[in-house]
Every structure is written in structure tokens, then in C-alpha cells.
Amino acid sequence: QLSTISCRLVKQTYCLCASTFCVSLLCKKTSQIKMSESDWDTVTVLRKKAPKAATLKTESAINKARRQGIPVETTQKFNAGTNKQHVAAKNTAKLDRETDELRHKTVAPSVAKLIMQGRQAKGLSQKDLATQICEKPQIVNDYEAGRGIPNNLILGKIERVIGIKLRGKDIGSPMVPPGKK
Incomplete structure (x- = not known):
């Protein structure tokens, strides 16, 4: 005997198959849920993924993590999104240190x-x-x-x-x- 019950609150479909419950998630596969056979109200979460780093990019998520006491590390990307072409191969630091009037060689x-x-x-x-x-x-x-x-x-x-x-x-x-x- 197979019957399907839809639960609007969690957006999951429970399939009743003899005495086993199968959970098929309609949205994302974020966690696996196992319902105990004896207690209908208890839901055990077996696996839950940690939040991705992409979700922690917003200012509100960073502030929330700071309030919870989680260590927050912020780094700034260096030269991200730049398309620099043909950087001069001359040693510019050496030219800065020299006291004489030195210049890069230019086109004749x-x-x-x-x-x-x-x-x-x-x-x-x-x-x-x-x-x-x-x-x-x-x-x-x-x-x-x-x-x-x-x-x-x-x-x-x-x-x-x-x-x-x-x-x-x-x-x-x-x-x-x-x-x-």
C-alpha cells in the first residue's frame, strides 16, 4: 500500500511504504532527514552542510558572525578584475633607490x-x-x-x-x- 502525503510547511513529500519512511526533497538537497517509526513528532537531522563562504560575503552575515563570537577573517583581493598588459620589465624599485637621474629607455x-x-x-x-x-x-x-x-x-x-x-x-x-x- 503506497500513499503520498505533502507537507506544506517543510515542502517535502513523505512516501509511506510498509513501515519505512522515504524523504524526497523538492527543493535543495541540504540535509537528510530520518523519521523515527515510534515517534511521529521527532525529526533527526543526520547531516547538515556548513554555510558556504559565498553566503558570508554580505555585510549582515559578517555582522551576525561577529555577534555570535565566530572569528571573522576579511581579505581583500589583490589586482582582481584588472587586465593589465605588458608590464615594463625594468626594475622600477631599483630606479627609485638611485639618486642619479635615471630613466627608462624609450623608443628612438x-x-x-x-x-x-x-x-x-x-x-x-x-x-x-x-x-x-x-x-x-x-x-x-x-x-x-x-x-x-x-x-x-x-x-x-x-x-x-x-x-x-x-x-x-x-x-x-x-x-x-x-x-x-
Whole structure:
């Protein structure tokens, strides 16, 4: 004989199957409940999960934990959500300690002029060039103004797009496609 009783208070369905009670939870599987056969009012919770850390992110949950005397540790994420690209490889701490007037090496004015001429020859704006090399337009602007710190990755990408060599012994010569020499 099988009958189903729904309990609105707990939102659970109890299946009466001979003398055994089966509990199937309708919402989340947060705990297992076992009803004793002799006492209808007693419910024994066998397992209950601890609250997840995600629930303790709110200010009210933190205050509640403090009131209960639970030790609360708060940490702040470092550089979370930032997409920083191509950090200068120079030792900036060493530059700060030095008393002499030291500066980072910047792009040579001749290279900056070549970048500008090559970009204009291809009919590209600074924004278009930046899009093609997957960089910010400000970086292209810095390189063309001679303010940018030389980065071989960025210079290599610019070389491929504008078709002019910017590094090495023959700066300013047209790039030779691979396989042709």
C-alpha cells in the first residue's frame, strides 16, 4: 500500500511504504532527514552542510558572525578584475633607490617616425593599428610620440602590420615575407 502525503510547511513529500519512511526533497538537497517509526513528532537531522563562504560575503552575515563570537577573517583581493598588459620589465624599485637621474629607455625618435610613416602609408589610424595588434590606442600613441618603453612583442606586431623592420641592424627596410630571401 503506497500513499503520498505533502507537507506544506517543510515542502517535502513523505512516501509511506510498509513501515519505512522515504524523504524526497523538492527543493535543495541540504540535509537528510530520518523519521523515527515510534515517534511521529521527532525529526533527526543526520547531516547538515556548513554555510558556504559565498553566503558570508554580505555585510549582515559578517555582522551576525561577529555577534555570535565566530572569528571573522576579511581579505581583500589583490589586482582582481584588472587586465593589465605588458608590464615594463625594468626594475622600477631599483630606479627609485638611485639618486642619479635615471630613466627608462624609450623608443628612438627614428623608430617612432617609421611607425607613423608606415601606418599612414597603409592608410590606418592609430586606433585601427591598435586594433590590429590587439593593444590600446594609447600604446600606439606613446610609441609614435617616442614616449613608449620598447617591448619586443609590441614592436614585432607593429612590424608585421606596417611591413617595415623596426628592430635589428636594417631598421626601416621593408619586411620580407617568410620563405623569400
